[in-house]
Amino acid sequence: MKHILIVEDDTALREGLVAALQNESTAVQSAADLAEARRILLGQVFDLLLLDCNLPDGSGIDLCREVTAVQDVPVIFLTVRDAEIDEVTAFRAGACDYIKKPFSLTILQERISAALRKRSPNHIYEDSRFRFDFTELTFSADGQRVILSATEQKLLAVFCNHKGQILERQTLVDKIWACDSDYIDENALSVTVKRLRDKLGAECIGTVYGMGYVWKGAKK
8 A cells, every 4th residue: 555645735636636646555645734744744654745835834845855854755746836946956855756737647647656666665675784685585684594474574665664763553554454355453563563573683673652663673
């Protein structure tokens, strides 16, 4: 399940985008201003942000800069601002795309799909203890091969894409099991986290009580 946040103050456009982009494999949330977007981002991890530049309480470029400074998430701007300096500023703030209004919904959907494909967790994570290759599906800790189940691999990929970020339990459940019949009961996440800790070491995954989990990786 992919999660998209739309930040747009035009109510009709915002609601239209939610309706157009939401489907069985994509969940879409929306915010009308920066304050609401920041509240949502505190408790939810997103795979892509769709931002307007001009918002009632500030610039979407500032939000883009804040978000991309702490996590690897694609940001696409959808805006009426067409000056070259605005586009340059957006890219310097961390945007991956800049679409000017009016726009083609079909083109927007294709650009969103392209951005999400680029963010696929088929990559290599490496630190002083671990090396995880999500393309070859090989995983090692302290130089020793570790065998992970498909569910453990999915959870580990989410953790590695958001190192140091607190991930709520429901967010993890949605990402791992929303479209998967493997999800059996509410204890499935706890069991999978325990199995990862048993295989990789308890210290690599932290518990933030009342909130969720955080991937710490190797101790520095």
